[in-house]
Amino acid sequence: MSIKSASVITMPLLSRAAASRQPVPPVTFADLAERIKADGSLTPARRRDALSALATMARAMRRDLKDVPAHAGFIREQLKGFAPSMLNPRVSMGRWRNVRSLVNRAMEEAGIPTTQGPYRAAIAPEWQVQLAKLDKMRRFELSPLARSCTAEGIAPDGVDDEVLARFHAHLKQT
Numbered sequence: 590m591s592i593k594s595a596s597v598i599t600m601p602l603l604s605r606a607a608a609s610r611q612p613v614p615p616v617t618f619a620d621l622a623e624r625i626k627a628d629g630s631l632t633p634a635r636r637r638d639a640l641s642a643l644a645t646m647a648r649a650m651r652r653d654l655k656d657v658p659a660h661a662g663f664i665r666e667q668l669k670g671f672a673p674s675m676l677n678p679r680v681s682m683g684r685w686r687n688v689r690s691l692v693n694r695a696m697e698e699a700g701i702p703t704t705q706g707p708y709r710a711a712i713a714p715e716w717q718v719q720l721a722k723l724d725k726m727r728r729f730e731l732s733p734l735a736r737s738c739t740a741e742g743i744a745p746d747g748v749d750d751e752v753l754a755r756f757h758a759h760l761k762q763t
Contacts, residue, residue: 618643619654621695642691645684649676659696661703713739733760 625631625639647657650667657663673685680688693703712720716735720728737756738748 616659616699616701617655618647618657618659621659621699622654624699625695638687639691639695642688643695645676645680645688646692649673659699659701661696661701664692711739712736713744715744719745 622640622643625636625643628636631639643654646664647654649671650657650664652667657667673680673682696703712732712735716739720731720735723731734748734753734756735745737759738745738752741752743752
């Protein structure tokens with residue numbers, strides 16, 4: 590009996606170049622839909638099924654395609670506690686499994702990982718500049734505020750008591 594050694598998986602060192610640390614613009618379901626529409630290698634039936642799956646999943650989240658980030662963690666969070674019977678019109682469990690499979694396939698074909706961790710919205714460059722001035726602990730503590738303000742279109746110099754009160758209320762709800 591011979592013993593085989595486990596294969597070793599290696600990966601290249603991460604780049605320290607500043608360009609590699611720039612945030613990647615979020616990809617949405619609308620972007621995926623455009624990609625699917627433009628893909629000439631798909632049969633009409635496969636194109637129709639993929640577009641329908643994206644629309645169905647967006648409907649399950651009660652959002653437009655342009656408002657759904659193609660991020661596994663975001664989708665997972667949004668669909669916690671969801672059952673296909675909650676949709677109107679309802680979809681069967683089998684259809685829902687197909688929807689999830691088709692959306693995962695579309696994301697994989699676009700090079701988007703389907704096993705990501707929690708979703709974290711992007712932070713605007715002006716917020717990144719301000720956060721970079723802080724020590725690691727303060728950056729960690731203020732990142733959620735920066736993400737929330739970025740989502741609302743509020744620059745760092747636009748933060749006032751009202752913004753902080755809304756953010757505090759949001760934290761209490763979640």
